[in-house]
Amino acid sequence: MTLTKEFLEVLIIEDDPGDYTLVKDYLEESFENLSYHHSFNYKNAEVLLNSDFKFDFIFLDLTLPDVSGKPLIKKVIDLAGRSPVIILTGSLNLDFCIESLKLGVSDYLFKDELNPNTLFKSINYTIQKQKQSLNIIASEKKYSDLFHLSPVAMFVYNIDTLKFLDANSAALELFEYDTEEFLSMHLQQILFSKEKDDFLDALKETSHKNKYSFKDYFLYKKKSGDEIKAEIIVKTIDFQNQKAMLVVANDITERLNHFEALSEQNKKLEEIAWEHSHEMRSPASKILGIIELLNTDSTSKDEQKFLIKEIEKTVKELDDVIRSVSKKAKQIKPKK
Amino acid sequence: MDFEVLNVDDDKMVLFIHEKMMNHSEFSSSPKSFEDANETLTYISEYKAEDKKFVIFLDLNMPKLDGWDFMEELKKKGLDKYCYIFVMTSSIDPTDKEKAESYAAVIGFVEKPISVDKLNDLKKKKELLPFFS
Structure with a gap:
């Protein structure tokens, strides 16, 4: 048998000096670099287990002077980490x-059958099993x-x-909830009552599917009662x-708000375009009409004077419209 | 068959131009002007006659009763059969044009400003031909 050179810390909790x-x-037959710690009773073991020592494995005799049997196993497992x-x-x-294995014990050895081989193997x-379980823990954590x-x-x-x-x-x-609050709640509490049934029905239909993404968004309720618009992907697990x-x-929510701001802006631009084409065209056509009239030679001198005065008035009217267009254009900066 | 020209526009200046142009082009020697479309309705119901047509130059944008309301009222009162309407616009919106065409009395669109040439062209319209030949 080859000697294992790995450096390991061992705690042996055993009241019988002969068994220890x-x-x-x-152990010394198979492990070269073991560091031994020995406790004769639970009380002493408890002190060691509570210290900063990290043991690579612990041997536990089931009958100690102060504690024994199942209570002993539970106490040690609790402290062993x-x-x-x-x-x-x-x-x-x-x-x-079997019962003690369920409590978290790694192995169960009979003193009468003990020999260097069984000990080495155990x-x-x-240790291998421990490594694997640590890997699983790490992966679960990941x-x-x-x-x-x-x-x-x-x-x-659920x-x-x-x-x-x-x-x-x-x-x-x-x-807007804290963990404790949220985990004491159920799904309905983040829905608005008007949409609740539709939403739950939609979800129910997807529950037999592995994964499903909804094309449309739903409304959800924050703790404050404010609305959230969210697209969801669901997966049964x-x-x-x-x-x-x-x-x-x-x-x-934000994306949709941007969208709304944009369409609002668009609407205002359309208004401006309409004002442009209509409100500006109206005085312009009047001026053209007056000029047309002046060109026909059918007007008297007094009428001509009056018409020129009218052109001036209408140009001012046109100027007002232009000013209101540029004022409107300044107002259409999108909301933040 | 007789005809009478009615100009309906809330802008006095526009009405003045129309009157002058109609005189000058000999489209009409005595067109009537209305600043309020309600008064036009009253006038039509009072002076309607089986052997007379009102040729109306109608502005769409007016404060009280607008051009659309006017046409609607005309139809409701059964007065539209006495009328030929030209819709006057400063700029023609295609949807407005479509909507205006749904009224039987509407026989055309005239873009402002009205001119002697435009009025001379209108004389050749088939509905108006009998009045000018």
């Missing part, structure tokens, strides 16, 4: 063995971060109860063993 020595001897716990026991009780197996740190608002609700199960900070910010819907909401 035996375990230590066996991510350090794997391997049970050492003299009594062969398979039911209890430790390596435990996905959780993708959800929680995303700038796009996302939330999850398909049957419509209760919110999770929401990222972008969603909380969008709806399994969330902590519940049938759930993941909703990705894209807030388009």
Whole structure:
């Protein structure tokens, strides 16, 4: 058997000095660089587990003078954090063995069957298993971060109860709730009553689909009662063993407001164009008419004087219209 | 068959130009001028006759009763059969033109300002030909 050179911190919680020595001897056969810590009772172990020491694995005898059995396992597992716990026991009780594995124990070894090989195998197996579970935790965290740190608002609700199960900070910010408030609410509370039924029906229809994006936007209610217009993509997911819907909401309120501002601006431009063509054309045509009349030689001297006066008046009228057009044009700057 | 020209426009100056032009082009020697379309309606109902047509030069934009209301009233009162209407505009909006054409009495559009040449052209319109031949 090759010696493992890895540097490992080991805690052995064992009141029997003979058993402690035996375990230590066996370990030394396969591990070169182990650093041993020994507790004779739970009280002492508790101190070590609460210290800054990080143990790579912990051996636990099930019968200690101060605590034993299931309560002992629970206490140690609680304090062990991510350090794997391997049970050492003299009594062969398979039911209890399975039960303790459920409590989070990594392995369960019988002292009578103990030898360097079984110990080596158990430790390596435990360490590998631990690495994998750490990988899974890391990967879960990565996905959780993708959800929680995303700038796009996302939330999850239970398909049957419509209760919110999770929401990222972008969603909380969008709806103006804090986490606790939001997670105590259900879907209806962010909808306006007039749209509620349509929306829930639409969602129900998508629940058998894997993923669905709505073409049209819906209105949502902020805590303040203000409106949000958002396009959503929904996806049915399994969330902590519940049938759930993941909703990705894209807030388009601003975009639509811009759009409205633009069409408002357009309307004003149309008004100006109309004023141009009509209000300006009207005095212009009058002036042309007067000139036409002057050209016909059918007018007396007095009439000519009067008509010239009229041209002046009408030009002023035209000037007023031009001024009002340029004033209107200045007003059509889009709203911010 | 007789005819009488009625100019309807809220602008006195426009009415003055029209009168002068009509005299000069010999389109009409005594056209009537109305600043208010309501008065025009009253006039028509009072002076209507089976052997007479009113040739109306109608402005659309007027403050009280506008050109559209006037045509609507005319139709309602059954007076439109006594009338030929020219819609006077300073600029022709295609939708306005379409709408105006839906009135049976409307026989044409005249862009302001009216001129001797334009009036001479109107004399050749088939509805008016009998009056000028």
